[in-house]
Amino acid sequence: xxxxxxxxxxxxxxxxxxxxxxLDVFAAExxxxxxxxxxxxxxxxxxxxxxxxxxxxxxxxxxxxxxLLDAWxxxxxxxxxxxxxxxEILAYVLRKLDxxxxxxxxxxxxxxxxxxxxPHISATIAGRLKVLVDDQAGLFExxxxxxxxxxxxxxxLIFSIWATTQHYADFASQVEALVPGDETARxxxxxxxLDAFYRRALTPS
Amino acid sequence: xxxxxxxxxxxxxxxxxxxxxxLDVFAAExxxxxxxxxxxxxxxxxxxxxxxxxxxxxxxxxxxxxxLLDAWxxxxxxxxxxxxxxxEILAYVLRKLDxxxxxxxxxxxxxxxxxxxxPHISATIAGRLKVLVDDQAGLFExxxxxxxxxxxxxxxLIFSIWATTQHYADFASQVEALVPGDETARxxxxxxxLDAFYRRALTPS
DNA sequence: TAAGGGTTTGACCAAACGGTCAATCCGACG
DNA sequence: CGTCGGATTGACCGTTTGGTCAAACCCTTA
Numbered sequence: 195x196x197x198x199x200x201x202x203x204x205x206x207x208x209x210x211x212x213x214x215x216x217l218d219v220f221a222a223e224x225x226x227x228x229x230x231x232x233x234x235x236x237x238x239x240x241x242x243x244x245x246x247x248x249x250x251x252x253x254x255x256x257x258x259x260x261x262l263l264d265a266w267x268x269x270x271x272x273x274x275x276x277x278x279x280x281x282e283i284l285a286y287v288l289r290k291l292d293x294x295x296x297x298x299x300x301x302x303x304x305x306x307x308x309x310x311x312x313p314h315i316s317a318t319i320a321g322r323l324k325v326l327v328d329d330q331a332g333l334f335e336x337x338x339x340x341x342x343x344x345x346x347x348x349x350x351l352i353f354s355i356w357a358t359t360q361h362y363a364d365f366a367s368q369v370e371a372l373v374p375g376d377e378t379a380r381x382x383x384x385x386x387x388l389d390a391f392y393r394r395a396l397t398p399s
Numbered sequence: 400x401x402x403x404x405x406x407x408x409x410x411x412x413x414x415x416x417x418x419x420x421x422l423d424v425f426a427a428e429x430x431x432x433x434x435x436x437x438x439x440x441x442x443x444x445x446x447x448x449x450x451x452x453x454x455x456x457x458x459x460x461x462x463x464x465x466x467l468l469d470a471w472x473x474x475x476x477x478x479x480x481x482x483x484x485x486x487e488i489l490a491y492v493l494r495k496l497d498x499x500x501x502x503x504x505x506x507x508x509x510x511x512x513x514x515x516x517x518p519h520i521s522a523t524i525a526g527r528l529k530v531l532v533d534d535q536a537g538l539f540e541x542x543x544x545x546x547x548x549x550x551x552x553x554x555x556l557i558f559s560i561w562a563t564t565q566h567y568a569d570f571a572s573q574v575e576a577l578v579p580g581d582e583t584a585r586x587x588x589x590x591x592x593l594d595a596f597y598r599r600a601l602t603p604s
Numbered sequence: 605t606a607a608g609g610g611t612t613t614g615a616c617c618a619a620a621c622g623g624t625c626a627a628t629c630c631g632a633c634g
Numbered sequence: 635c636g637t638c639g640g641a642t643t644g645a646c647c648g649t650t651t652g653g654t655c656a657a658a659c660c661c662t663t664a
Binding site (some may be wrong): 352 | 428429430431432470502505507510511513514515516517529532533541549551552554555556559560561562563566569570572573574576577578588589591592593595596598599600
Binding site for chain 1 (some may be wrong): 620621622623624625631
């Protein structure tokens with residue numbers, strides 16, 4: 195299903211430029227709002243040249259999602275079953291918050307896709323996501339059973355982490371309008387809040 | 400700036416039908432994804448007839464936002480300064496969660512708008528929002544100073560409430576894919592989680 | 605009932621859109 | 635150097651889109 199590996203250096207360079215440009219445009223405008231002309235300009239190519247490397251706008255979009263999904267979900271997989279439960283989850287929260295700061299386009303890309311009802315997410319991708327989430331939910335439940343984590347429903351805990359951290363990327367325009375100071379100050383404030391918040395909520399009594 | 404009050408019953412009925420249909424379409428497709436034909440069909444009118452009542456697609460969108468914003472923000476204003484801090488904020492959380500269940504289209508409408516960088520939100524609307532948020536943040540700070548609320552930064556607390564509750568409307572497709580059971584069960588689980596979570600996080604030690 | 609104004613619509617337009625294609629360009633390799 | 639296959643593009647196409655307009659419709663009221 196995914197594209198073959200590039201053969202020549204020109205192919206590698208151009209496919210990379212296209213995906214980079216497409217990330218800019220799709221994240222800012224959504225799938226329907228993005229135009230091939232805008233992607234071509236962002237990639238520094240002509241529109242027919244875009245379609246020499248990808249057969250359609252949707253193919254670019256799918257390749258982009260496929261390329262970014264693993265990196266986007268990696269921190270959830272990286273939770274160490276051997277570590278301290280509260281500290282492991284807190285590290286995940288802060289890692290996700292940092293990704294909202296350093297990778298806001300990826301966050302908005304997925305936010306747009308899910309908001310529209312995930313029309314481009316295949317059953318296999320959704321299945322991969324569900325397996326990962328269910329696995330980590332099972333880990334959380336074991337931690338809870340061992341009394342090392344406050345008893346909270348794991349799926350909703352994961353949702354709350356996604357929601358609170360990605361909020362600073364997806365709804366950055368609103369956050370900027372409501373909180374004074376520069377970006378660094380805002381993310382420092384968010385870090386302090388989320389650390390204290392999740393520490394209180396997750397530490398077993 | 401806002402449209403005048405409708406004069407005739409036909410005007411009232413059709414403007415209402417247009418705004419209802421537009422809510423369906425804009426919430427599902429976003430501003431750029433929505434088409435006048437789709438809105439017209441959802442409203443049960445012809446496209447030229449739409450444009451007899453509103454001068455443009457953007458005018459429909461602006462009227463819709465203007466109509467819905469106050470109701471959408473009302474629960475935040477409704478927090479009672481004379482009530483118990485933790486219970487007041489918890490009631491706000493559960494009210495917002497309930498709105499995600501009963502008004503998901505409104506939630507997605509605003510989510511789409513903010514995701515795109517609030518290109519249609521005027522300075523006056525943003526100003527109204529900021530005054531409201533800053534006011535309630537001030538109330539939270541007084542509660543904290545009185546030792547009746549755990550010391551958390553109020554703006555980030557409000558963001559977390561918006562994020563965790565609206566998540567169940569904005570990203571419903573993802574929640575449905577990851578949590579088994581029907582909608583009622585999912586929202587019951589979310590309610591239990593958020594109640595316990597915020598109660599722990601907000602109760603002063 | 606006749607008229608007048610508010611209401612509705614089929615037909616249309618210009619621009620933007622995703623995508624195609626034949627022609628051209630260019631760089632690697634014998 | 636010549637050539638051959640990959641790379642690039644200007645011109646173009648059919649469709650969709652937001653919006654227009656003149657004609658027709660219909661509801662109210664005198």
